[in-house]
Amino acid sequence: MKWLGDGTVDRLQANMQVPDLSGTRYQAIRFLASGGMAEVWLAEDTVLQRNVALKVLDGNDSAELASRLLREAHILAALEHPGIVPVHDAGTLADGRVFYCMKYVQGLRLDDFLTRVPALTDRLHLLLRIAEPVAFAHSRGIIHRDLKPENVMVGPFGEVLVMDWGLGKVFNESSLESIGAQAVESCRETAHQANAPTTNHGSVLGTPGYMAPEQLHGEVTRTDQRTDVYGLGAILSFMTSDISRVGTRAPRPISAISAKAMYADPSQRYSSVEAFTADIAKYLADSPVSAYRESPFERMARLLNRHRTAVILIAVYLLMRLLFILFSRH
Numbered sequence: 001m002k003w004l005g006d007g008t009v010d011r012l013q014a015n016m017q018v019p020d021l022s023g024t025r026y027q028a029i030r031f032l033a034s035g036g037m038a039e040v041w042l043a044e045d046t047v048l049q050r051n052v053a054l055k056v057l058d059g060n061d062s063a064e065l066a067s068r069l070l071r072e073a074h075i076l077a078a079l080e081h082p083g084i085v086p087v088h089d090a091g092t093l094a095d096g097r098v099f100y101c102m103k104y105v106q107g108l109r110l111d112d113f114l115t116r117v118p119a120l121t122d123r124l125h126l127l128l129r130i131a132e133p134v135a136f137a138h139s140r141g142i143i144h145r146d147l148k149p150e151n152v153m154v155g156p157f158g159e160v161l162v163m164d165w166g167l168g169k170v171f172n173e174s175s176l177e178s179i180g181a182q183a184v185e186s187c188r189e190t191a192h193q194a195n196a197p198t199t200n201h202g203s204v205l206g207t208p209g210y211m212a213p214e215q216l217h218g219e220v221t222r223t224d225q226r227t228d229v230y231g232l233g234a235i236l237s238f239m240t241s242d243i244s245r246v247g248t249r250a251p252r253p254i255s256a257i258s259a260k261a262m263y264a265d266p267s268q269r270y271s272s273v274e275a276f277t278a279d280i281a282k283y284l285a286d287s288p289v290s291a292y293r294e295s296p297f298e299r300m301a302r303l304l305n306r307h308r309t310a311v312i313l314i315a316v317y318l319l320m321r322l323l324f325i326l327f328s329r330h
Contacts, residue, residue, distance in 0.1 A: 019056045020095040026054060034058070037065045037166065042104060045088075052088065056099040066098040068166060073100035075142055075168045083133030085161055105161055110152035114239060120250070123239045124284055128277055129160040131232055135273040137165075138225045141172035145223065147231030148210040149238055167206065171224045210234040213264045226266040229276050233261025233269075236280075253283050256292035 018028050019041060026043040032053065033040045041054045057069050073090040080086070090100035107113075110130075117123050130152055134144060144151075145167040153161045206215050212230035214222040236258045240250035257279050263269045270276040279289040286306040288294055294302065 017059065019054070019097060019099070020093055021054075022094050024091075024093065026052070026101065028054075035164070035166070038069055043101075045101070051104045052101050053104040054099055054101055056093065057097045059097075069098050069100065072164075072166045072168060075165050076100075076102065079133075079137050079140060079142065079165075081133045081136045082159070083129070083161055084137070084165075085163060105153050105155060105163070107153045107155035107159075107161075109150055110154060110235075111149035111238075113154040114149075114242070120240065120243060120254070121284060124254075124280055126154075126160065127232070127236055127239060128280060130162060130235065131273050131277045132160075133162045134228050134232065135277070137168075138172075138228070138273060141170055142168050143171050143223065143225055143228050144231070145169055145215060145227060146206055146210075147228055147235060148207050149235060150207075152235075169223065212266070214266060222266060224266070225272055226269045229261050229270050229273060230266075232273065232276060233258045236261065251283070252298075253279075253289045253292040257283070257289060260291040 017039075018031075019039075021028055021043070025045055025047045027046055029042040029044060029051070031039065032042050038055050038057050041056060043052055043054045044050070045052050055069065055072075057066055070090060073087050076085060077087040077090075085102050085105055088101045088103070090098075092098055110126075114123065117126060134147065137144060142165075144162065144165060146164060147162070151162065151164045153163055155161065206212075208216075210231050212223070212227045215227055236254070240254060240258070243250055257276070260268070260279075261270055261276055270279070275290075279291055282289045286302060288299070288302070
């Protein structure tokens with residue numbers, strides 16, 4: 001007898017619990033995925049005749065989780081950016097479950113997509129694009145708090161989207177006026193729920209390995225934009241780990257950038273996403289980075305590499321002059 005794997009069982013169970021979409025404009029097509037508190041379904045918007053994704057609260061009837069899902073929808077609706085999935089609708093289904101409707105994103109998760117991007121420089125450019133929507137959210141007073149490769153999607157045309165803002169938190173209320181009164185009120189109403197170290201499911205808010213120490217230890221007052229800097233640093237470490245496994249070590253400046261972003265003490269990290277990406281941009285431009293102190297030999301090697309064409313031309317010229325002098329004596 002052939003046993004079914006856990007993933008197959010989960011999919012079968014989910015498909016047996018198709019959400020009741022009666023009274024809405026949506027028709028379920030198929031189950032896509034499940035997370036800690038919700039299921040995601042591919043559905044058809046029968047009015048606009050397009051496919052969309054519905055994120056529906058799972059069978060748990062927790063008011064806390066319902067508030068969290070609605071808060072996520074409000075945050076997404078307020079953060080209009082090409083790197084953040086747009087939300088189209090939100091509400092309550094006939095069976096009482098909270099849902100929201102968003103753009104259906106096709107593509108690959110970052111951890112899967114990286115198999116197509118072997119070059120370090122291409123991966124660093126990709127990371128800069130991941131950081132853009134995070135920096136934008138920070139400018140609107142919101143932090144993500146769950147940055148990891150599984151929450152980044154790369155679309156078929158190279159579009160990069162930061163997904164799953166379910167743990168999003170207000171860290172700067174002075175910036176909230178730009179995101180709309182309803183979103184502000186939703187974020188404030190459920191802030192104490194989002195700040196709790198555990199949920200009704202007993203899971204830590206975040207992902208081990210990508211979660212900053214202050215988040216892991218429940219130090220809510222210390223979570224700010226530097227918490228997301230830690231997550232980006234962990235993603236950078238992940239993006240260079242398989243390069244190291246095949247025998248090519250990540251360059252020391254890149255390792256130093258990742259280490260600085262992931263300091264246990266937030267005050268020792270980059271103060272912002274912009275400061276973090278500035279160092280990566282400097283590395284890509286073959287300039288010194290703030291996180292790494294070069295030795296004189298490394299500085300010389302970098303300068304020679306940066307001005308390689310000029311160095312080769314000068315070397316050829318000097319060689320030709322030397323040969324001319326040698327032959328002119330005979």
